[in-house]
Amino acid sequence: MLIVKLAFRNILRNRRRSLLTLLSMGGGFFLLCLTLSMTEGSYSNIINIFTQDHTGHVQIHKENYLERPSLYKTINHADEIISQLEQQPLVLGVAPRIYSPSLAYGKNKTFPAQVVGIDPEREAKTTHLENKVNEGQYLTRQLANKTNKDAYFPAMIGFSLAKNLQLTIGDELVLISQGIDGSIANDIFNVVAIVGDAGSYERMNVYISLTAMRTFLSIAGDSSKVHELALILSSQSQARKFAASTQSALKNESLSVDPWQVVESSFYKSMQADKKGSYISMGIIIFIVSIGVLNTILMGTMERTREFGVLKAIGTRPLAVFTLIMLESFVLAIISCLIGLVLALPVCFWLASVGISMPEPIDMGGIIFDTMLGEVSWFVVLLPSVVVISSTLIVSFIPALRAAKISPLKALQAV
Amino acid sequence: MTTQVNITDVAKKATVSQNTVIETTHLCREFGQGDTLVKALTDANITIERGEFTAIIGPSGSGKSTLLQLIGGLDNPSSGDVFLDNKNINHMTGNELSDFRRDHIGFIFQAYNLIPVLSAQENIEYIMLLQGVPATERNKRVDNLMHTLGLEGLGDRRPAELSGGQQQRVAVARAMVSKPSIILADEPTANLDSKTGADLLDMMKELNEKQNMTFVFSTHDPKIMERAKRIISLVDGCIVADERRS
Ligand SMILES: Nc1ncnc2c1ncn2[C@@H]1O[C@H](COP(=O)(O)OP(=O)(O)OP(=O)(O)O)[C@@H](O)[C@H]1O
Ligand SMILES: [Mg+2]
Numbered sequence: 001m002l003i004v005k006l007a008f009r010n011i012l013r014n015r016r017r018s019l020l021t022l023l024s025m026g027g028g029f030f031l032l033c034l035t036l037s038m039t040e041g042s043y044s045n046i047i048n049i050f051t052q053d054h055t056g057h058v059q060i061h062k063e064n065y066l067e068r069p070s071l072y073k074t075i076n077h078a079d080e081i082i083s084q085l086e087q088q089p090l091v092l093g094v095a096p097r098i099y100s101p102s103l104a105y106g107k108n109k110t111f112p113a114q115v116v117g118i119d120p121e122r123e124a125k126t127t128h129l130e131n132k133v134n135e136g137q138y139l140t141r142q143l144a145n146k147t148n149k150d151a152y153f154p155a156m157i158g159f160s161l162a163k164n165l166q167l168t169i170g171d172e173l174v175l176i177s178q179g180i181d182g183s184i185a186n187d188i189f190n191v192v193a194i195v196g197d198a199g200s201y202e203r204m205n206v207y208i209s210l211t212a213m214r215t216f217l218s219i220a221g222d223s224s225k226v227h228e229l230a231l232i233l234s235s236q237s238q239a240r241k242f243a244a245s246t247q248s249a250l251k252n253e254s255l256s257v258d259p260w261q262v263v264e265s266s267f268y269k270s271m272q273a274d275k276k277g278s279y280i281s282m283g284i285i286i287f288i289v290s291i292g293v294l295n296t297i298l299m300g301t302m303e304r305t306r307e308f309g310v311l312k313a314i315g316t317r318p319l320a321v322f323t324l325i326m327l328e329s330f331v332l333a334i335i336s337c338l339i340g341l342v343l344a345l346p347v348c349f350w351l352a353s354v355g356i357s358m359p360e361p362i363d364m365g366g367i368i369f370d371t372m373l374g375e376v377s378w379f380v381v382l383l384p385s386v387v388v389i390s391s392t393l394i395v396s397f398i399p400a401l402r403a404a405k406i407s408p409l410k411a412l413q414a415v
Numbered sequence: 416m417t418t419q420v421n422i423t424d425v426a427k428k429a430t431v432s433q434n435t436v437i438e439t440t441h442l443c444r445e446f447g448q449g450d451t452l453v454k455a456l457t458d459a460n461i462t463i464e465r466g467e468f469t470a471i472i473g474p475s476g477s478g479k480s481t482l483l484q485l486i487g488g489l490d491n492p493s494s495g496d497v498f499l500d501n502k503n504i505n506h507m508t509g510n511e512l513s514d515f516r517r518d519h520i521g522f523i524f525q526a527y528n529l530i531p532v533l534s535a536q537e538n539i540e541y542i543m544l545l546q547g548v549p550a551t552e553r554n555k556r557v558d559n560l561m562h563t564l565g566l567e568g569l570g571d572r573r574p575a576e577l578s579g580g581q582q583q584r585v586a587v588a589r590a591m592v593s594k595p596s597i598i599l600a601d602e603p604t605a606n607l608d609s610k611t612g613a614d615l616l617d618m619m620k621e622l623n624e625k626q627n628m629t630f631v632f633s634t635h636d637p638k639i640m641e642r643a644k645r646i647i648s649l650v651d652g653c654i655v656a657d658e659r660r661s
Pocket of ligand 1: 446447453454455473474475476477478479480481482
């Protein structure tokens, strides 16, 4: 109690210096908090936009489909798995997909295309595909399953493919691929929509309904086989945990459940590298603030050397002197964090809701980012607190140790 | 080595009278070495009994402060020993020495050296707080001493709000309050005008007589030294005279 009283009195004793220390530490907290809010926020934003584009947060495949895709590596009884997954509150959407690399014929040109069989409604709940229709109409269930008057299935085609094949809405598209039985799959489709743009993921894709796909590949009899299940969760941060729990819940060794970090590992790695860069800039902020704090604490303890001599001469233990200095710093650090928090929180909330719109949108692999959003979370608030408090205690350690160790006589003789 | 030391300690205990507060044996303190060697104190053998009121006098640089610092366990001798309450304080370190100073020695400094952030009353209480003396006992002792030293009504003032004489009286109270075996005062009156200094000395003497408190103080001032009951004279680090006066 005595030490606590002394610590508070000492903080109040040199008000101007304490205030400056508080402001520099509080400012450090403020900057750290904002930097962290922006990095975390931008990354969550990028991850959200990226995963909602087509990947989803978690994907399920047969075995090593991701590394070596094959027509034959199918997830069996997908219907059951889907209804199982859709019951989980965390899951917002499950999109089943069948892939078939094909050749696409337009007016008089041929181009390779990735044909994707989708469940239009589920796909719309899982990714932004529906929003990317820039001409024509998204595949609705009615449209998808009801072939048009010529008995052709409808298809949505990517922007670049449409351009290359010189196709527009209403034109006929011929797809050629290999059926599951080894036969040549060969069908005419009716173009109902053009999706994406020249830079986006689906520029060379063709989207048809699962029914159309199964007919095309001659697997019409088996309505529960797909190549991929893409899941969107209510929070991307749950992806790893959810993937792991689903993997064990499925009780099927031949299926592999992967979070987006694995599915899009190169994207994930480049983001991690970027994050390191921002940690370095935070390290620099910490360093500068710490030097300032070290300076004030060193000055404060140096000019009180005599006083420490008196305290020790009349019987204060070295540890108590050490504790006194550490406590003063600790109290200053806590108050700084509170000041920083009061300043930072409104700004963080503003950043999280409004954000900073970028002068020029950034195009990352066809995905457009036009606003930098902040984030408000325990992490964004607690990490700066831990950093400010621990760095203050670290820089106080040396002056405190010095005061604890100096002989009372030497300290008394100090001017 | 240690056993030898312990045997001397035990032997000392047996021979030294129950009333001896301090005994120094062949106490020497040197500073520097070679050409710059300064013998600040040479072969000092002093015994101080409970209830004595002793002045250490001598010209500047004669070793008065050095002697008091050695007795108070603030400095270590180059050779020789200091026994305080029959304990060899030169063998104590860290917390042991801290606690020993807290419980057995009261210090009064020339520059008052009160804790600036504590009020007069809190300064006086400080050591008792370290010792864990209960509040009622603390208040009783503080009130008594403030009364004796004429500090009534000044308890809430910070040191900066007190005159030099008042500050030094607070310092005397702080040194007295935990009932130490001895109070060491290095030129307690040097920063005070002669009247205030003389008054302070009279108060110390009163405490010495009424409460049998042992004082050792150093001084240059003839007016101060004449109040002492015993005067130890130092010249160039050597004790040249040690006289008791009735
Ligand atoms: N830390 C030190 N380093 C070197 N020499 C010292 C040190 N402390 C004291 N001395 C020397 O020891 C001698 C005795 O000093 P001391 O301070 O004990 O004298 P003093 O009698 O108290 O003098 P004064 O009346 O001026 O206070 C002096 O010659 C002094 O220069
Ligand atoms: Mg001196």
